[in-house]
Amino acid sequence: MIKIENVTMQFGGLKAVDSLSFYVPKGSLFGLIGPNGAGKTTAFNVLTGVYTPTSGKVIFNGEDITGKKPYQISQCGLTRTFQNIRLFKQLTVLENALVAGIQNTDYGLRDAFFFTKKFVSTEAQLLSKARELLSLFGLLKRENEIASSLPYGEQRKLEIVRALMTEPKMILLDEPAAGMNHSETHSLMDLIARVRKEFDLTILLIEHDMKLVMGICEQIVVLDHGVKIEEGTPSKIQNSQKVIEAYLGVEAAEEGAH
Amino acid sequence: MKWFKNPILSLIAMLIVGLIFNFSVNAYIQITILFIMVNCILALSLNLVNGLTGQFSLGHAGFMAVGAYFAAYAGLNWSFGSPSLLAFQFFLYTLGGGILAAICGYLVGLPSLRLKGDYLAIVTLGFGEIIRVTLLNIDTLGGARGISGIPSFPEYDPVIFTSFFTSYIFASIWLIICFFFLWRIMQSQNGRAFLSVREDEIAAEALGVNTTKAKVRSFVISSFFAGVAGALYAHLTNYISPSSFTFLQSVNVVIMVVLGGMGSFSGAILAAAFVTIAPELLRSLQAVTGVDLRMVIFSLCLILIMIFRPKGLMGEKELTDVFPWLRLGRKKA
Numbered sequence: 001m002i003k004i005e006n007v008t009m010q011f012g013g014l015k016a017v018d019s020l021s022f023y024v025p026k027g028s029l030f031g032l033i034g035p036n037g038a039g040k041t042t043a044f045n046v047l048t049g050v051y052t053p054t055s056g057k058v059i060f061n062g063e064d065i066t067g068k069k070p071y072q073i074s075q076c077g078l079t080r081t082f083q084n085i086r087l088f089k090q091l092t093v094l095e096n097a098l099v100a101g102i103q104n105t106d107y108g109l110r111d112a113f114f115f116t117k118k119f120v121s122t123e124a125q126l127l128s129k130a131r132e133l134l135s136l137f138g139l140l141k142r143e144n145e146i147a148s149s150l151p152y153g154e155q156r157k158l159e160i161v162r163a164l165m166t167e168p169k170m171i172l173l174d175e176p177a178a179g180m181n182h183s184e185t186h187s188l189m190d191l192i193a194r195v196r197k198e199f200d201l202t203i204l205l206i207e208h209d210m211k212l213v214m215g216i217c218e219q220i221v222v223l224d225h226g227v228k229i230e231e232g233t234p235s236k237i238q239n240s241q242k243v244i245e246a247y248l249g250v251e252a253a254e255e256g257a258h
Numbered sequence: 259m260k261w262f263k264n265p266i267l268s269l270i271a272m273l274i275v276g277l278i279f280n281f282s283v284n285a286y287i288q289i290t291i292l293f294i295m296v297n298c299i300l301a302l303s304l305n306l307v308n309g310l311t312g313q314f315s316l317g318h319a320g321f322m323a324v325g326a327y328f329a330a331y332a333g334l335n336w337s338f339g340s341p342s343l344l345a346f347q348f349f350l351y352t353l354g355g356g357i358l359a360a361i362c363g364y365l366v367g368l369p370s371l372r373l374k375g376d377y378l379a380i381v382t383l384g385f386g387e388i389i390r391v392t393l394l395n396i397d398t399l400g401g402a403r404g405i406s407g408i409p410s411f412p413e414y415d416p417v418i419f420t421s422f423f424t425s426y427i428f429a430s431i432w433l434i435i436c437f438f439f440l441w442r443i444m445q446s447q448n449g450r451a452f453l454s455v456r457e458d459e460i461a462a463e464a465l466g467v468n469t470t471k472a473k474v475r476s477f478v479i480s481s482f483f484a485g486v487a488g489a490l491y492a493h494l495t496n497y498i499s500p501s502s503f504t505f506l507q508s509v510n511v512v513i514m515v516v517l518g519g520m521g522s523f524s525g526a527i528l529a530a531a532f533v534t535i536a537p538e539l540l541r542s543l544q545a546v547t548g549v550d551l552r553m554v555i556f557s558l559c560l561i562l563i564m565i566f567r568p569k570g571l572m573g574e575k576e577l578t579d580v581f582p583w584l585r586l587g588r589k590k591a
Contacts, residue, residue: 048464074466082464088457090574091450098447099454103466105447109479112446113439115261119446126447166466 001026001170001202002047002078007056009039009046009226016042018226019056024170024219029196030204031217033237035247039226040206041083044172047204048080049073061169075103077169081159081176083206089148093139096147096158097130100165133161137191153184157191164199173205177212185209189216214238222246265438269430276426280418288422292494294534295429296487299436301514301526303483306440308512309521310449311476312456314375317366317382318484318511320389323503324362325355325485326492327393330405333493337409344412348428352489359485360478362389367477371470386508394500404499408492429490436483441523443479452476456521517563519570524577529570 002024009017017039024030032040045051047058049070058066065073088096105126111119134140137157142150147158156176163171176192177185189212196203207213213220214234222230222237224246230237237243279291300318307315329351338347370381394402411425443449451472454462463469492498514533518525536559540552563571578584 050460050464069468070460070463071466071468074464079466080464082461086458086461088454088461090457091453095450095453099450099462099467100465102447102451107446109443109446109448109475112443112448113261115442123446162465 001028001061002204003059004043004047005057005059007043007046007053007058009042009051010054015226017046017053017223020223020226020228021056022221022228022231024202024204026202027200028202029192029216029218030202031213031220031234032204032206032223033208033210033213033220034223037225038223038246040223041174042226043223044080044174044206047073047172048078074166074168077167078172079163079166079168079170080172081156081163081174083174083178085152085155085159087147087155087158087162089146091147092144093134093147093150093158094127094130094143097134097161097165098126100162101126101129103166130161130165133164136195137161153180156180156188160191160195164195168201170202170204173203173207175206175208177207177209185212188212192216265434268438269434272430272434273427276423276430277418279426280420280423285422288426289494290534290538292422292425292429293491294531295426295433296490296494297511297514297530297534298527299433299483299487299490300511301518301530302436302440302523303480303487304511305515305518305521305523305526306452306476307480308515309519309526310444310456311452311473313371313473313477314379315382315477315480316379316505316508316512317384317386317389318480319503319505319507320382320386321359321363321481321484322488322491322507323386323389323393323498323500324359325352325488326498326503327399327405327488328355328358328485329489330408330492330498331399333409334405334407341412345424345428348411348493352428352432352486352493355489355492356482356486359488360482363478363481363484364474367474367481371473371477383505383508386503386505390500390503393503400499402500404497404502405492406497408496408498410496411493425494428493432486432490436486437523440479440483448472448475513560517560517570519567519572519574521574522570522572522576524575525570525572528572532571 005021006019007017008015008019020043032043034040042051046053049065049068049072052067057064060076060078063076065076065078088099105122107116107119107122131140131143134143137160139154139158139161142154147155150158160176177188180188192203193216195201205217217234220232220234220237221228222243229242229246230240279288300322304315304318307313332351332354338344366382366385370378373381393399399405410421411428413419413421414424451462451467454467455469455472459469510533514529515526517533518529537552537556540555543552543555544550
């Protein structure tokens with residue numbers, strides 16, 4: 001589905017991502033983990049076009065998307081959520097969802113002014129789709145509330161709804177469980193699994209909550225200082241000496257071994 | 259044919275009110291009413307850029323000048339002659355003024371909308387000044403003397419279709435087109451794209467909104483209606499000069515938008531009316547005080563309003579949110 005080839009992202013003297021390569025097959029649930037500052041979010045920003053990589057290529061669905069603008073990449077079917085929630089705060093929950101349907105809307109200003117058939121039917125379709133997704137995430141009863149008035153966990157959910165409205169093929173989740181308590185995380189895990197099945201999605205997620213990552217990801221890539229240090233199944237990652245060293249430091253890892 | 263029901267009803271309502279004004283008030287009040295309508299168009303159009311798309315434009319007077327000069331020049335030089343066609347001619351040249359302003363808006367917007375906030379404000383301010391200084395130096399357009407003798411709206415009948423009432427019909431038609439056009443695009447995906455740009459550009463972009471296109475689009479639409487308002491202004495005053503379109507005029511429109519509440523249609527209309535009427539009402543004060551305190555008191559009013567209603571008269575709300583019974587027909591989705 002997405003193939004990252006030798007991507008390097010350099011800011012001045014700092015290599016935030018250093019010749020990173022991995023491949024996410026279609027339909028898989030991939031995890032991207034690493035200690036703070038390992039370059040995970042930078043990698044996401046490169047994939048979604050916020051940054052153009054210094055070198056390397058990103059191939060999505062057989063198409064080279066390196067250097068494309070974020071909205072073009074989104075139109076290719078690759079969308080994301082944000083680590084620090086970026087909802088349209090002053091808009092209602094419903095409007096937040098509707099905006100994201102924009103790439104599947106092909107009416108113009110004229111249609112909107114004259115209420116043409118195309119406008120009316122497209123709007124009705126969008127509305128029913130948005131409501132369907134909102135109800136799947138239990139947000140339907142709040143559809144007319146201002147997005148910033150939602151509790152934190154629901155804001156996260158709304159971000160996912162918004163991403164799903166773009167009809168993506170693949171979705172990048174940047175710390176979806178950040179700030180959630182144990183039971184919320186648990187229900188989010190179920191939800192991600194369900195959404196993936198229902199919409200036939202490929203998911204790549206960054207997460208610090210190891211229970212979530214190890215619980216649902218099939219494959220995991222571990223980054224440290226911009227370099228990929230390990231890749232494999234959760235059990236392989238859990239037993240990898242390199243990963244333990246990256247997280248806990250060399251000395252601690254040695255002590256643990258004794 | 260659902261689309262014209264509300265605009266036509268509103269137009270009829272406005273015309274009835276206009277007819278009452280036609281018989282009941284003097285010429286001074288009548289011209290003030292016409293200026294309120296022109297200012298409404300200006301405020302509504304700037305509200306699209308400043309309030310709804312979240313960009314800060316300070317060059318509205320420039321676009322207004324483009325429309326005004328086009329309508330004035332065309333009206334003086336390319337007359338259709340026959341009085342029966344005059345109404346059509348006025349409409350056509352007003353439209354032309356709007357389109358010319360929209361083209362200017364596109365040319366200015368495309369490069370400068372990459373900038374944000376203060377920087378965009380400076381660029382648009384610069385554009386307004388460039389237009390003014392250019393006009394000042396074009397002799398065919400009168401230079402500093404401006405253009406005088408611009409035809410007024412024709413008088414067809416001394417009782418009903420007086421010069422005031424034909425102007426009023428004209429201004430109402432454009433005001434209604436402006437209002438409903440802007441209102442409807444704001445209820446569509448186009449408008450939601452504008453709002454998403456205002457709220458969070460990065461997120462909008464990640465969800466597939468072409469933010470540059472949205473910004474330029476909003477800017478072009480806004481310039482179009484500024485040009486239309488300028489053309490109406492030229493026909494109403496019969497005289498325009500570069501000094502009618504100074505930086506102060508741009509600021510005046512910004513005041514209307516901020517005072518009304520950024521992003522509120524009803525706010526823009528209320529504030530346009532207030533900003534036009536208040537200085538006129540305060541004129542009579544001069545007889546009492548002896549000195550012209552008009553602008554002092556007017557500014558004091560503005561300061562007080564901003565202290566007690568920091569988000570503007572209406573905030574982000576519309577009149578229909580405050581008084582739901584005003585809502586006719588279609589419910590908001």
